[in-house]
Amino acid sequence: MLRFTVLAAAVAALAGSTTDSYTFNQRGTVAAPRAALHDGQPLSQKVRIEGHGSSTIHSAIDDRADGGPDTGGSAAAVTQKQVGGAIRFRSGENVDFGVEIDGAWSPTASTRDGATVAAPENAVVDVAFAVRGSTRPNGNGVRLGWVANLGGSSSPIVRDNSGYVSRDEAFLFRAALVPSFRTGIVTLFGSFGISTEADVPRTVYVDGNEDDPGVQANTTGGAFTVAAGASIDLGNGARLTGRVGDALNSEGNYGGQVDVGLAFDVGK
Numbered sequence: 001m002l003r004f005t006v007l008a009a010a011v012a013a014l015a016g017s018t019t020d021s022y023t024f025n026q027r028g029t030v031a032a033p034r035a036a037l038h039d040g041q042p043l044s045q046k047v048r049i050e051g052h053g054s055s056t057i058h059s060a061i062d063d064r065a066d067g068g069p070d071t072g073g074s075a076a077a078v079t080q081k082q083v084g085g086a087i088r089f090r091s092g093e094n095v096d097f098g099v100e101i102d103g104a105w106s107p108t109a110s111t112r113d114g115a116t117v118a119a120p121e122n123a124v125v126d127v128a129f130a131v132r133g134s135t136r137p138n139g140n141g142v143r144l145g146w147v148a149n150l151g152g153s154s155s156p157i158v159r160d161n162s163g164y165v166s167r168d169e170a171f172l173f174r175a176a177l178v179p180s181f182r183t184g185i186v187t188l189f190g191s192f193g194i195s196t197e198a199d200v201p202r203t204v205y206v207d208g209n210e211d212d213p214g215v216q217a218n219t220t221g222g223a224f225t226v227a228a229g230a231s232i233d234l235g236n237g238a239r240l241t242g243r244v245g246d247a248l249n250s251e252g253n254y255g256g257q258v259d260v261g262l263a264f265d266v267g268k
Contacts, residue, residue, distance in 0.1 A: 020208040026215050027075040027117050028157035028200030030170075031082065031104040031124040032056060032254045033247035035191040035227040037261070038132050040145030040180025043090040045237055046267035048098070052241075053083040056255040076155070076200035076217075077107035077119035078254060086130065095133040100149065102126040112199060113251075120165050122156035128172055134180065145178035145189070153198050157215035168217040170198040176225065185234075191227040195247060223247040223254065237265035 034054060056079075084102030091097055104126070107119040128151030134143045153172045156165045176193025199220040206212060229243025241261040247254040 021206060022208075023203050023205050024160050025075070025203055026157050026159045026200060027119050027202070028077075028155045028168075028215070028217060029105075029107045029119045029122065029124055030076045030078055030112075030155050030198040030200060030217065031102070031126055031153055032078045032080070032257070033195035033197055033223040033225060034082070034174075034257060034259070035195070035225040035243075035245045035247075036130070036147040036149050036174040036176045036193055037086070037100070037259075038145050038147040038176065038178045038189075038191065039187050039229070039231040039241055040134055040143050040178040040189045041182060041187055041231070042094045042134055043088060043096050043265055045265040046090050048088040048090075048096070048263050048265050049085075050088070050261055050263035051083070051085045052259060052261035054081070054257050054259040056080040056257050058255050072111060072113035072115040073202055074111040074113045074115065074199055075117055075119075075202035076112055076198065077110065077117050078112060079104035079107055079124055080255070081106040084126070088130070088132070094135065095131070097129070097131045100126070100128045100130050100151075111202075112197075115202075120156040120158055122165050124156065125154045126172055127151045128174070134178075141182040143180045143182070145180050147174075147176050147178060147193075149174040153217075155198060155200060155217040157200055157217060159215050166215045168200075168215050170196075170217045171219040172196055172198075174225070185232055187231045187233075189229060189231070189243075191225065191243075191245065193225045194222045195225050197221050197223050197249065221249070223249045227257075227259070229259070239263045239265070 082104040088098030128149040134145040227245030231241040
């Protein structure tokens with residue numbers, strides 16, 4: 001009887017400990033959505049190695065920052081600077097595939113929904129598999145390109161004002177149609193697509209029946225992306241690209257972006 005009483009008490013204590021629930025606060029940094037990278041033209045050789053960078057000119061998110069530090073449900077500040085690189089491999093005449101890696105930093109002073117926040121300065125890291133292609137509707141230099149990115153985004157997050165930076169990953173997807181016109185060494189192009197948006201919720205509820213989840217970043221929806229630019233063939237497989245773009249959702253725009261890239265095609 002004594003053994004049964006002790007065992008029952010232990011089970012009850014364990015059950016009580018697993019049903020306690022609590023909440024914690026957090027703040028983090030997420031990358032601004034951007035148009036998928038493509039000028040609508042196929043690779044000229046077997047492999048392309050490229051680097052790219054972007055800067056946000058002005059963000060409508062800052063204009064919404066009229067609340068206090070506890071306003072809104074988002075704790076995610078959006079980055080304003082981004083650099084990265086990619087390696088691509090030609091697969092057939094008009095298709096290439098590869099991997100893109102980006103780092104984004106310099107968060108805004110406000111969250112996505114306008115609350116003031118001191119977000120981590122650590123870089124957001126994006127890794128995505130990319131597939132690109134194009135078709136030629138006619139023989140006059142016009143192409144219709146397409147591109148899709150699939151991967152993940154790792155956000156730096158601080159929990160409960162501890163000062164310790166942890167990370168959580170969110171799903172990343174981009175896709176776009178890219179009309180393109182090439183004349184001589186110059187290609188003019190546009191980009192119309194979508195990109196996922198990441199968010200760091202300000203408050204996280206932890207059910208007592210679950211393990212402590214740690215910090216959290218989530219994919220919360222999508223933004224419409226637009227861009228336009230030009231690329232120039234510099235000779236010997238080198239190509240310089242510049243474009244301007246933006247990402248828009250139902251609440252406004254993330255801010256005009258200026259992108260510059262330099263690529264080298266190698267291998268016959």
